[in-house]
Amino acid sequence: MHIGTLRTVMYDYFLARQHGGQFIVRIEDTDQARLVPDALEGLLKTFVKLGIDYDEGPVLQTDGSLVEKGAFGPYIQSKRLDVYRPYVEQLLAAGHAYVCFCSKERLEEMREAQTAAKMTPKYDRRCLGLPADEVAKRLAAGEAHVVRMKIPEGTVAFDDAIRGRIAFNLSDVDDQIILKSDGFASYHLAVVVDDHLMQISHVLRGEEWISSTPKQIVLHDMLGWDMPTYAHVPLILNPDKTKLSKRKGDVSVDSFLAKGYVPEALINFISTLGFNPKGDQEIYTREELVKLFDLSKVHSSGAVMNMEKLDWMNAQYLRAMDPRALAERVRPFLEADEVSMDSERLIKICTVEKERLVRLTDIKEKVGPYISLAPYESSLLVWKKSTKEEAVSILTNLIPVVSVLDEATMTSLALIEAELREYIEQNQLQNGPVLWPLRVALSGLAASPSPFELLWVLGREEAVRRLETALGLLQG
RNA sequence: GGCCCUAUCGUCUAACGGUUAGGACACAAGGUUCUCAUCCUUGUAACCGGGGUUCGACUCCCCGUGGGGUCACCA
Numbered sequence: 001m002h003i004g005t006l007r008t009v010m011y012d013y014f015l016a017r018q019h020g021g022q023f024i025v026r027i028e029d030t031d032q033a034r035l036v037p038d039a040l041e042g043l044l045k046t047f048v049k050l051g052i053d054y055d056e057g058p059v060l061q062t063d064g065s066l067v068e069k070g071a072f073g074p075y076i077q078s079k080r081l082d083v084y085r086p087y088v089e090q091l092l093a094a095g096h097a098y099v100c101f102c103s104k105e106r107l108e109e110m111r112e113a114q115t116a117a118k119m120t121p122k123y124d125r126r127c128l129g130l131p132a133d134e135v136a137k138r139l140a141a142g143e144a145h146v147v148r149m150k151i152p153e154g155t156v157a158f159d160d161a162i163r164g165r166i167a168f169n170l171s172d173v174d175d176q177i178i179l180k181s182d183g184f185a186s187y188h189l190a191v192v193v194d195d196h197l198m199q200i201s202h203v204l205r206g207e208e209w210i211s212s213t214p215k216q217i218v219l220h221d222m223l224g225w226d227m228p229t230y231a232h233v234p235l236i237l238n239p240d241k242t243k244l245s246k247r248k249g250d251v252s253v254d255s256f257l258a259k260g261y262v263p264e265a266l267i268n269f270i271s272t273l274g275f276n277p278k279g280d281q282e283i284y285t286r287e288e289l290v291k292l293f294d295l296s297k298v299h300s301s302g303a304v305m306n307m308e309k310l311d312w313m314n315a316q317y318l319r320a321m322d323p324r325a326l327a328e329r330v331r332p333f334l335e336a337d338e339v340s341m342d343s344e345r346l347i348k349i350c351t352v353e354k355e356r357l358v359r360l361t362d363i364k365e366k367v368g369p370y371i372s373l374a375p376y377e378s379s380l381l382v383w384k385k386s387t388k389e390e391a392v393s394i395l396t397n398l399i400p401v402v403s404v405l406d407e408a409t410m411t412s413l414a415l416i417e418a419e420l421r422e423y424i425e426q427n428q429l430q431n432g433p434v435l436w437p438l439r440v441a442l443s444g445l446a447a448s449p450s451p452f453e454l455l456w457v458l459g460r461e462e463a464v465r466r467l468e469t470a471l472g473l474l475q476g
Numbered sequence: 477g478g479c480c481c482u483a484u485c486g487u488c489u490a491a492c493g494g495u496u497a498g499g500a501c502a503c504a505a506g507g508u509u510c511u512c513a514u515c516c517u518u519g520u521a522a523c524c525g526g527g528g529u530u531c532g533a534c535u536c537c538c539c540g541u542g543g544g545g546u547c548a549c550c551a
Contacts, residue, residue, distance in 0.1 A: 031550055104549070111548085120478045121547065146549055163481070172479050172547085180549040187551050211480055211546040232481085234544095239487085241543060272488080279490040280499045299482095299489090302544065306487045309501040319514080355514045383510065435510040447512035 001046045001253040003305075004206060004236045004244060007270045011204050011233060013052060014271075014293035021201065025057030026194060027076040030184045040066075040076075046253050050263045056198075072198040077190050084185035087193050087223065088147055088178060096222040097149045097178060099135050100127040123148065123175045147179035149189075149219065156217045160210075161202070161231035161295045168214040176215045188212065192219040195228050204231045207302070208243070231295050234274045235302040244305065260333060260359030265314040274299040283316060315358045323351040330363040337364055345370070345457065351413075352453035369443050370457055373466055376444040378473040383436035388474060391437045394429075395471045398438060402455070403464050410460055417452040441470035 001009075016023035025047070027040060044060040047053075056070025068075055091097035100123075102110075111121040128150065139145065151174070157167035178189035185193070195203060210232050220227050236244045244251055256266055268284055277284065277292035284292070318326060327346040334341065341349075346367075353366045368374070382391045401423055409415040424434050439451040442463055448454065455463050 028551065034550060100549095107548085115477090118477055144549095160481095166480070168479075174547075177549050182549075184549090186549075191551095206545095207481065208545055209551090212551095213480095234482085237544080243545070269488095274488090276489055282488095282500055301482045303489090304487060306501060309488065312501055353513090356512075385510095430510090432510045437510090439510065443511095445511085449512080451510080 001043055002244075003251045003253055003256065003270060006050075006253050006266070007236065007273065008204050008206065008233055009052065010267055010271045010289070011231075011275075011293065011295075011298070012202075013054075014290050015202060015204070015295065016055070017290045018293055022055040022070075023053075024070065024072075024198065024200070025054045025075065026198070027058065027078075028187060028190065029076060029078045030180075030187055030190050032078070032182060032184060042254070049257060050253070050267065077194065078184070080190070080194070081183065081185070083197070084179070084189060084193055087189070088185070091149065091178070091222055092147065094222070095150070097147050098128050099130070099139065099145050100148045100175075100177075101130075101138060101143055101145045102127060103144075120172070121174075125175060128175075144181045146177045146181050148175040149178050149215070149222070151175055151215075151218060156214050156221075158213060158217055158227060158230055161229050162234075162298045163232060163300045166210065166213070170214065170218070173214050173218070178219075188215050188219065192216050192223070192225070196220075196223070196225045200228045202229045202231065204233055207232045207235050231298070234299050236270075236273065237302045237304045239304055241302070241304065243302075260361035261310065261314050262317050262329060262360065265310070265317040268317075269310045269313050273305065274301075274303045282313070311358050318357045318360070319355055321354065323347050323354065326350040326354055330360050333361050333363060334367065339364070339367060339371075341367065341371070348457045352449040352457060356449075369445060369448065373444045373469065376440070376473075378470075378476060380444075380446060381437045381440050381470055381474055383432050386433040386436070390433055392471065392474050394434050394437055395441060395467055395474070397427075398434070399464060399467050399471070402460065402467060405455075405460055410456070413452060413456045416455050417450075420452060420455075437470070438467075441467050 013023050015021070025044075027043075029035065029040075040058070041060060041064070044058060048060070056072065057075045058066050058068050061067055074080055088097065092099070102123075107123070110124055114121045127148075151170050153170060155167055155169050157165055159165050176188050177186050179185055191203075194200075213230060213232075217227065238244050250256075253266070257263070264286070267286065268289075271289055272282070272284065275293070275298045277289070277294070277297065321329070324347050327343065327350045330350060331346065334346075349367060349370055350363075353363070356366065357363060379388075381395075382388050401420075405416065405419060409419055420434075420438075423429075424431060435451050439448060439454060440446070442451055442454040442458060443449075444466075458466070
């Protein structure tokens with residue numbers, strides 16, 4: 001699923017949930033040449049990963065099989081060929097469509113000539129005037145053909161729920177193919193038929209579809225059907241303002257999830273790109289968005305994806321998360337790196353490190369120092385305003401203090417901190433000269449959580465070991 | 477090129493005729509602090525141009541200009 005598709009999906013979802021309507025997943029796979037193996041499964045899995053439920057459409061079972069729910073199926077267009085055929089016949093019989101035998105080569109040449117002549121490429125209707133008996137004969141002979149809709153003269157217009165009225169002159173519209181030579185309906189016919197049959201009230205889609213809307217309006221007219229409400233959402237842009245594309249970075253929802261963005265943040269971020277419910281609020285729950293969503297407030301101009309802001313938002317969500325829940329989210333990323341860790345310890349690490357995480361994947365580098373102490377320079381142990389001698393003396397005195405911290409104290413971050421601060425006070429010491437070497441001894445790092453937190457996570461025995469290591473290093 | 481969409485800080489946005497043009501990200505400077513992160517304070521930074529309409533335009537209209545989309549037996 002493309003990140004832009006996710007936004008459209010969320011808007012569909014918000015709208016449907018807000019109005020008590022049905023949110024439908026329909027698979028538009030009428031191009032056999034572009035079928036990607038397992039694409040459908042991947043798409044449906046993404047819905048599951050994001051926790052987006054829909055009311056009708058194909059559902060992936062845990063055993064990998066596909067089941068459809070809803071009364072208007074099948075919801076996969078490649079399974080609906082028989083549904084479309086009668087409408088093609090109807091359009092043909094009414095003179096709203098015609099059979100075309102032109103080869104792809106001829107069409108290609110025609111287009112090149114038109115382009116060279118600075119004309120807008122458009123089918124020249126060579127097959128429109130073909131006598132009925134000739135058409136019948138060639139059809140009977142099994143000649144390859146397509147069916148085109150005969151675009152009438154005049155103008156059409158529709159009221160876009162986001163942009164207002166948009167009008168087109170039909171002289172600019174091509175005689176669109178509605179039935180391809182392989183017998184599959186084209187997208188244009190399929191959506192019009194399906195939207196009608198499936199009783200679709202609202203169609204939200206990307207802005208790039210605006211220019212194909214007149215074809216669908218004409219089709220609705222020809223079939224005598226009412227149009228659904230169309231809303232064309234703005235494009236999501238690359239930093240250079242062009243349509244967000246795969247070529248300029250990975251844009252699939254799955255890749256964002258794999259990078260450690262959580263669904264809540266991704267949805268919050270993408271939903272408020274081109275849509276702003278309140279103006280000054282940044283973080284919205286899904287429930288809030290369902291309540292506040294308003295199609296008329298969706299922007300009509302494209303928006304660049306601000307990745308720094310996504311990072312910030314993701315960090316906000318991670319920070320707000322319960323450490324226990326965070327630990328569960330983070331675990332798969334550790335397991336992918338074959339790092340195993342007991343739950344209790346991981347929860348503690350999440351507690352002390354979560355404000356340093358931007359993405360879930362950041363846990364990988366955070367966990368290391370707790371598992372094993374990396375080598376470090378002894379000079380690191382000396383606080384900037386202190387001396388090596390003082391560090392030695394502080395650590396020497398600290399070891400027995402840490403060694404006798406009792407079990408009850410060790411279970412509580414607050415108690416550990418209170419105990420150590422009391423020690424500093426009673427011995428009339430300063431924070432810096434004590435806490436710095438303690439912290440470096442425990443982490444081996446110039447930057448890390450506080451010594452109290454490290455102590456809490458590491459436990460007394462490991463802490464004492466590391467203090468002794470530090471002392472050994474200094475006395476080296 | 478034709479057609480269509482579009483235009484507020486670098487980016488995402490608020491404003492729906494009257495504001496010192498607000499917020500967020502990013503950036504910068506302080507503060508808190510044993511370090512980092514968090515957190516707090518402050519700062520730099522925008523109405524594309526020109527005409528109208530109006531007592532008054534970021535807001536409405538028109539024309540430019542810029543940007544984008546689309547012109548397939550792809551969706």
